[in-house]
Amino acid sequence: MIIEKLVIATADAASLQPFYTDRLGLTLVHSERGSFTVRAGWSELTFQEPASGDYQGEYYHFAFTIPENKLPEAKQWIESMVPIGTEAGTDISFSESWNSHSVYFEDPAGNxxxxxxxxxxxxxxxxxxDAKQDILCISEIGVPTLGVPAAVNRFAELGILTYKTRSSDFNPIGDDNGLLMVVETGRRWHFTNKTAESFPVRLKIQELGELYLKEEESGLTIEMTK
Incomplete structure (x- = not known):
């Protein structure tokens, strides 16, 4: 599953932009009052201030894939700029079932x-x-909801199927190229003290189209446009 575009909310796009362009070194695609877009490999990442100004303290969890042999160098690079997350005395997450290593950190907006x-x-x-070349794509975006099984079933109808783990509170869907991390609202995000909270997300998935995801009283709603 290729995530071509991801659009998320922020309170102050102008103050956040330098972190992504100057510190992370991502290429600026577009910038205007209230929003900016950067390129991360085959993906585009847009931060957008809510049109109504009704910012609700949104924060998101998302992941960048890097070359499989470059985590030690990438860790050294990122921790020279920002603190990285720790858990149980370690600052590197290893998943045996996924066969992956990760490091976690926050941007100035708390993402x-x-x-x-x-x-x-x-x-x-x-x-x-080299971050410009080796941040390959956006490969994960968190999708918190109070109804994980129901949301996963709706995504399955669109052809986005469970990846590795299926449970009532943590159910990634997609594949190695791109995942939606469908998790129960209130579940703690790995290597942080923050819990998963549901905020609107827009994304474009290759060969599927654009999706707008938002939690309602009835559960996660999925609006789709080609």
């Missing part, structure tokens, strides 16, 4: 970012880590 090296992918490179 939880992850650099993930997936050893199931043949994308290693034989050169020093």
């Amino acid at each position: 939880i970012l992850e650099l993930i090296a997936r050893h199931t992918m043949s994308n290693g490179v034989d050169r020093p880590f």
